[in-house]
Amino acid sequence: MAKPGDALLFSVVRRDHRPWLLLLNAAVATTGGLLIPSALADAVDMALGGTFVLFTLLWLLGMAATEIIGDAIGIVLAASITSRATAWLRHRLSRHLLALGHPSPFAAGDAVSRVTGDCGNAGGIVVTLISLAIAAASSVGSVVALALMDWRLAAVFVVSVPLAMFLVRTHMQLTADDVLAYQEVSGDVSARLLDAVSGKRTIAAAGIAGREADRVLQPLPRLAAAGAGMWRTQAKMMWRAGLLLPAVEVVVLITAGFGVMEGRLSPGDVLAALGYAALGMGIVGQIPQLTALERTRASASRIAEVLDTPPPDRAAPVAPESGAIELRGAGVTGVLHDVNLTIPAGAFTAVVGSSGAGKSTLAAVLGGLSAVDSGEVLRDGEVGYAFERPALLGRTIGRSIGYGTVAGEAEVRDAAVAAQVHDVLIRLPQGYDTPVAEAPLSGGEVQRIGLARAIVRDPALLVLDDATASLDTVTEAKVDAALTTALPGRTRVVVTHRAATAARADLVVWLENGRVRGTGTHQELWENEDYRAVFTGGE
Amino acid sequence: MRFYLSTLAGHRRGVLILLGWSVLEGVPAFFGGRLVGTAVDKGFAAGDPRSGVLWLLAFAALAVAGALGQRQVFARLGAVVEPMRDALVTRIVQGVLDDPTHRRTPDASAVAMITRHVEVVRDATAGVLVQARALLVTTVAALIGLATTAAALIWLVVLPIVASLVLFALLLPSLAKRQRDAVIADERTAEASGAVLTGLRDVAACKAAEEAFADIATEVNRQAKATVTVAWANSLRATVIALGGFTPVVLLVAFAPPLVASGQLTTGAVLAAVVYLTNNVNPALHGLARTTSTVVMRLMVALKRLQEVAPRTNKKIGTEVPSNGEVVLRDVTFGWSQDAEPVLRDLSLTLRPGDHLAVVGPSGIGKSTMASLLTGLMPPDLGRVLFGGAPVDLVVPEVRHHAIALIPQETYLFTGTVRENLTLLAPWATDDELLEAVKKVGAKPILDRLGGLNATLGHAGEGLSAGEAQLLALARVHVTSASIVILDEATSHLDPAAEARVERVFAQRDGILVVIAHRLSSALRANRVLVMDGGKPLLGTHEDLLRTSPLYGQLMLAWDPTHHEETPLPKR
Structure with missing residues (x-):
């Protein structure tokens, strides 16, 4: 569904040619990355054959260089696009907030968070979009590469990923209780500290800093307990997530093993299959990016809300007499x-x-x-x-x-x-x-x-x-x-x-x-x- | 930073347990490549699918063991990170409360910042423990695995990795600097936009939209530039790490053919070596690069900021014992810095038990500074402040705190019972004594309204007016046995009648009473008056000063006509 900020995001993307450069660069680097597992498989087969073939090695080097250089350029390009877009949004937003003047329809703290937080989020739109697109392309490319080696590999991979994700999915969220308790206790410590710093002179003059520090810190044990609870939940999450990749890998490896046995695949292809399985799983890691995209759109809407508020007319007719x-x-x-x-x-x-x-x-x-x-x-x-x-x-x-x-x-x-x-x-x-x-x-x-x-x-x-x-x-x-x-x-x-x-x-x-x-x-x-x-x- | 490291070292046992579980986490990295290699070599390639599958299932079992290890690592993380956070918070709270100067008081936003930075330190420490440890364990396990399967090629693998790590370490300082600049630029942007947007009314009043926009734009542009500068450094770092990760693979396949041909390397060994490098070492190296650039830098910046709010003060613990109850100021001079105009200049004064001194003068002229000097919170730049013949800041702290009580304008009330609040300075006081003090300063109606000594107060004296809070703070000091009481505008929120009552009650106690006056009527109740107006301080009785000091006369005159509706001047 379209949001009010989408038009703004569109104008951010269309500001200059840099997003196209980033896309082109990412396409080249990703192609290099996608070709590496097969180039590696060829190089390993060459090594196993016992003869040195210069071209195979140069091909591998070329692909690796493409990916490494592409990544290096991509980092700078992405930062430049994001920071320019952010600065552009911040300029527009703060100028408009100043034009709205006093009394502002937006509370000061809210306005600041729009300028600092929301502009930062919305400025990342180009990079978020491109990295999502590239991750998708890379995953599709991996499946195609698997299919090109042996259709069975691709089939096994496509079936096993959703299955593994389904098995791992249960209880993936943090227990809200510990998080809530942690925030509450943390807030209590802050409030106590604020009390104490407001009375800092009384405390200093009476020499009771040690005792009052203890008073401020009284809730600490509860904080530590809530914190430990959070770590335990996270441990559970890591445990399940940690099983996902090996599970898919083993299934793909077994399929590849049968391929080797029946002569469809070389030993090097086993490595390639392993590499493509890892690359193909990349899209799973991009799931948080979807949340980031939603956040970006929400932020853009908050910026658009300000920009769409017309400034009031303040022109006053001139009084007949100066000072009256x-x-x-x-x-x-x-x-x-x-x-x-x-x-x-x-x-x-x-x-x-x-x-x-x-x-x-x-x-x-x-x-x-x-x-x-x-x-x-x-x-x-x-x-x-x-x-x-x-x-x-x-x-x-x-x-x-x-x-x-x-x-x-x-x-x-x-x-x-x-x-x-x-x-x-x-x-x-x-x-x-x-x-x-x-x-x-x-x-x-x-x-x-x-x-x-x-x-x-x-x-x-x-x-x-x-x-x-x-x-x-x-x-x-x-x-x-x-x-x-x-x-x-x-x-x-x-x-x-x-x-x-x-x-x-x-x-x-x-x-x-x-x-x-x-x-x-x-x-x-x-x-x-x-x-x-x-x-x-x-x- | 040193404090942080020593705190971590204090939890050595927790860290060791963590490392123990890490070994389990490293098991797949150690055996993984070899198992995949063997599965192909001895199983599928040898036409024995059953053993091939079994070897791969062993690989899967190890992966489960590794994940289990990782789970334990996370579950144990709390045992290291939480106590570390506790120690950090404790130190900061103590540092903040121990800082004697009264001008640098953190406000609500500063306290919020402290909370935020502490959380950053907590998360980042966990992040570093997870990442750096994983890198160490995985890389070492994989390299050992590699050495046992393809010993002939180990140097081709180790040297590029070591070289890239060394190069990476050399790049770190410049990366750290750029990252810090970027964080500071970020904070400045928030500050600049915060100042302007919270002051929009004032921007409009000054017709200064252009200057305000320029103020924000300057910081926004600087921040954008800093971000790109960091990206260049990150890009270089990523390249170094990528080269270090990939070169061994290329070298391995380039040098393997003759060794395979001569039978020194098996198919399984070559496969294992490549799996070790691509599946274990490479991801670990990339993890390291990511962690150092973001997490470590955030950690360092947060620690630095925290150190600024809670500096370690090396105060000398006094050992002097006062010989009597007199306070003597001799040629005291004090200023906030070398270049600034001194706040106090050449002040000399003797106070004996029974004295009642009022200090008058415009706000901001240094009256509170004088109170701090009298209390021994700060030593003077020049001259001496003596209590019973000994420099007051060098008197044994227990004696000093027992004898001298300061009630500042801003009251300290905390969440707890009214009794806890009232006995803050005199834990031994009985309920009768407390009630007596409460009655004397005129706080009885407040106590009744609150519901007695057992009633609880919320944060920051919630539900009490500023004046009511001041009355409770006054009762709290009245119940102590302090022989020198300094009221530093401690009655500013009371009405004139209540103020007069409080001052009279304190004057009736034995000892010395110093009243830093909010209203000039305080001067009429004192037996001596000190006039501070930026120049040399004047000292005398009210009548003397009226006769001899034109300044004092002017002050009284200026004060008088604006006070029709308040209590008339008390008769002396």
């Missing part, structure tokens, strides 16, 4: 409903409301971070965003501030000073050049770096989405003062939980269940009991 914003009947399905709002240029606006009221969504549509489903947003000029939990992008801390801009070292530094984080950054192991992943930063420090990132853009509109929530009050006040100095007269929209912040704002937008419940100053709204509950009730 107007919302006309703006709505986001399920979150915001019919919001009409005008925020004058240069105003300090606070957005308040209890959790789930739609504050962050309003902040996102105000600055064009995400699109509205209905109505329109009028706006002009550069927008700077800072968040409660910013994700730091780019390789170094310095770059994470200038991310997406051409800001130089000096601008980055100035922004960090304004965001009250410069003092922290110069104390990092490599200062501004510290890689993001290695920087020991607290939540409040990351928040301030996020602020610096917004400041460095010199925006006409600054949107702070709870961006100072983790700061102690001293630092918050300093940041506030510094923002006013660094970006004087800019429009500022602040999503906040703190009444003190709302009190400082020129205008407060009070949201409830995705609708504007009220606008005005903090003092005006404070009269309302429901408004007061926003700050006191939830805490």
Whole structure:
């Protein structure tokens, strides 16, 4: 049955001529490989005849060389095709995910696994297809070769393989219980370790690392027991699989032996029969490849699902005045409903409301971070965003501030000073050049770096989405003062939980269940009991 | 790596049993070629089909014995691999928990990575044991079989095989390097796409789709290139092994005719020799090539990564005994690296029993570092931290841990009963003492809600709010007999009233109390305040500092207006 990803896989295969090269190379190498057992049989018969025939030996050498060189080329060609296809898919997929923007219809972890895992699987399509085809051709070729020597050999082989597989097949799957138990216990150890590392300072300060390690490791005996069970099951599987090839070999050998006795076959042909039996069994080893093909198709469908999602239209009509914003009947399905709002240029606006009221969504549509489903947003000029939990992008801390801009070292530094984080950054192991992943930063420090990132853009509109929530009050006040100095007269929209912040704002937008419940100053709204509950009730 | 090998050596007996069964597994390789040769020579070719069939049935019986041997090998694998995994996990967990620096704390994804790498080591060890052992047993058995049937030609066979193995070994280091590069490129691709895709909101906010795409594309392209580089090395390796496997066959048939003609070699011997080479030696050699390229490299990379998360620390065990309860800091300086600005500079301070010190300053300025130095978790770069006259990090560990207690902002609660959690630092404490401590810090309602001391807690204090977890951690320390207590933002999730209560309760205990303040109100309750703001630290009483330090005055002023809705300043 066709899957949505099949068309994508087809376009991967048809990207360039390399798959044809691989197929040609594999065909040549396989032909060489198929001729080796008969060439070997001739060479052995020659040796047994006691006379040296150069041509027989050269023929054997030629076939062997064809196979060996073909294999060597095949390895590089296959890797090159797979890696190019994978990279091509990853480029397309990540570009499209970026175009889909925020909020993405695909969860972050899921998107990452599509880019890393699924693209890798789907990129292997050419090699999987060709190796399946070659294995099939090689098995058919072996049966033909057996038939050419003696039809009885081919008949015996064709009958014995399914029979042997049937005998071996029973109980071929791992007992699910041990696997499940193993995963569960392993998860328990991880959870315990996570508990302990979260309390690492307590443990280190109290000098109880040894005791707590024992606590983490308490489930280990159960893990070992489950593991041993898995090995025992695997032993059973190996035992049955290990019988398959010899069983077929013996049947073919006996048939070949009678052929020798009756003069139809030479002693060398016995070896050839043995060789072809092994080659013919190759298709059995390819059965997992069928699973791989299914996995490839499933992965391709997951990639196609993303590529088939159209990116939203984010173009916003221009507002009459730089820095001012107007919302006309703006709505986001399920979150915001019919919001009409005008925020004058240069105003300090606070957005308040209890959790789930739609504050962050309003902040996102105000600055064009995400699109509205209905109505329109009028706006002009550069927008700077800072968040409660910013994700730091780019390789170094310095770059994470200038991310997406051409800001130089000096601008980055100035922004960090304004965001009250410069003092922290110069104390990092490599200062501004510290890689993001290695920087020991607290939540409040990351928040301030996020602020610096917004400041460095010199925006006409600054949107702070709870961006100072983790700061102690001293630092918050300093940041506030510094923002006013660094970006004087800019429009500022602040999503906040703190009444003190709302009190400082020129205008407060009070949201409830995705609708504007009220606008005005903090003092005006404070009269309302429901408004007061926003700050006191939830805490 | 050395640890890994020594662990394996520790299970020598298991490995030996494994090798014992391997001998059985090698039996078909030893007799197989000869039996096939004899079946043709003495049976079918001699016109005696019955003996031919019997010889082949013997061949089949041996194959069954070999499969049985293989079965035993797998069944016994658990006895080697599982204890090895246990030892590895134990060492890593101990290493992770023993690392005293508080900035490198593995998060959930790091813990997941540890689990993944441990599994790789387990699987790869099993893989190596199966493959390398099979190669050894099969090749040796086949070569001995060959030597006993066609002794005249043995050197023609052995020399190419040995030559190819030597060449293969010489190629290994470069192959290993390329493989490692490829694994790292793989990880980088995952990291780069992970960073961008988990930060899509931020990419959009920065209008940085182009730079984000470039970040991913760079790593994707690098990874693709690394894969092809590995393929070249693999291709060379496969060729070397294929040549080593096939050359003996060619040499054998080329040199056999005169020997057959002169009667030195029988038909059976020639057939046996070819069967040995094509059926046993060749597959084993290819298996070796496959194993080394993938499994061994995965094993090495995983071991290296694991070593990075759990480095062996060579800590000196202290022997000094403090002579009194005083803590003295003398010109203490500490920084995270040579080039970085020091976190602490020239800090001098004396704390006597009964002292109550508050440390205030913006977040990230080094207050927690000071707590770590006071606790003796780390030695200072310059200057001295003395406890009762002895450098605190060199005090006998039992004495130090008994006397000094640190409560960090992030609480440690583990799955177990509430009692187990509360007696973590004072295993001797009675239920009455525990209840007393719980009551004093104000955690009684939580204990009642949970269902008393016998109630069980889930992972990571599941079902408790951050503030409730902090109260339990505070009760846990209150019940100890520590004479120096350091609260490092340990009340950050409590409301101001609960915080004040906790600080008062701890101040009433004998000894020294150091409060790294989350809110400035903590400074008003202390009898001395240390102000850290990046420059030289300032020390004094609240009133002194208000008079003498403009910085402290500013801090108090900046703090005050934002706190309308919280508890008013406590009166002193």
